[in-house]
Amino acid sequence: MIFGRSERGKPRVEPVTFKILVAGGFGVGKTTLVGAVSEIRPLRTEELLTEAGRPVDDTSGVEGKHTTTVAMDFGRITLREDLVLYLFGTPGQERFWFMWDELSEGALGAVVLADTRRLEDCFAAVDYFERRSIPFVVGVNCFERSARYPVEDVRQALDLAEDVPLVLCDARDRESVKEVLVGVVQHAMSYAARRQSVTT
Ligand SMILES: Nc1nc2c(ncn2[C@@H]2O[C@H](COP(=O)(O)OP(=O)(O)OP(=O)(O)O)[C@@H](O)[C@H]2O)c(=O)[nH]1
Ligand SMILES: [Mg+2]
Numbered sequence: 001m002i003f004g005r006s007e008r009g010k011p012r013v014e015p016v017t018f019k020i021l022v023a024g025g026f027g028v029g030k031t032t033l034v035g036a037v038s039e040i041r042p043l044r045t046e047e048l049l050t051e052a053g054r055p056v057d058d059t060s061g062v063e064g065k066h067t068t069t070v071a072m073d074f075g076r077i078t079l080r081e082d083l084v085l086y087l088f089g090t091p092g093q094e095r096f097w098f099m100w101d102e103l104s105e106g107a108l109g110a111v112v113l114a115d116t117r118r119l120e121d122c123f124a125a126v127d128y129f130e131r132r133s134i135p136f137v138v139g140v141n142c143f144e145r146s147a148r149y150p151v152e153d154v155r156q157a158l159d160l161a162e163d164v165p166l167v168l169c170d171a172r173d174r175e176s177v178k179e180v181l182v183g184v185v186q187h188a189m190s191y192a193a194r195r196q197s198v199t200t
Contacts, residue, residue: 083185
């Protein structure tokens with residue numbers, strides 16, 4: 001039998017895998033975020049936006065957008081040799097929210113993407129994770145044409161609890177997205193540790 005060189009000598013590290021959700025309103029950049037960091041070709045379930053859907057699918061601010069996620073995005077990123085994240089991007093439009101419960105099953109934490117031009121679109125995602133005690137980080141996706149607000153103002157507008165991290169990011173940029181994901185893992189870990197210390 002022939003063994004590949006890479007098979008020999010190296011102790012194999014079985015990575016810990018975590019599931020992370022990427023949520024937020026319609027067209028905020030969830031599919032873009034998963035695509036920016038995924039090391040496998042991301043699985044996408046995109047459908048074309050149609051003329052008939054125009055009244056409900058508000059693309060103002062993202063006029064270049066022609067498709068929308070109807071089920072989920074899926075991607076994977078190895079943050080460290082022993083730490084792999086599976087990313088599940090949720091559909092942004094309200095009519096697909098019935099899928100969130102299934103998607104959030106077993107999730108370690110979540111990223112709620114927000115766009116300051118329509119901040120209210122992410123309220124539902126913030127509520128969803130708060131109610132289910134799923135730790136989350138808010139990532140403000142900085143589109144070029146949106147005004148910049150101080151982080152504290154955005155935090156107040158979202159009525160976020162003090163311990164919820166809020167970070168500025170660019171969903172198209174791998175390093176920026178990686179930072180957000182590291183933030184989610186750290187936040188989820190300290191959240192779990194706090195909960196444990198309360199219950200023991
Ligand atoms: N300028 C700019 N454009 C972005 C950014 N992120 C996403 N886009 C664009 O914004 C549009 C929306 O991005 P998507 O990733 O499809 O958004 P989504 O949240 O997956 O949308 P739904 O699945 O329909 O809810 C696309 O045309 C992207 O190219 C960003 O940070 N800056
Ligand atoms: Mg999408």
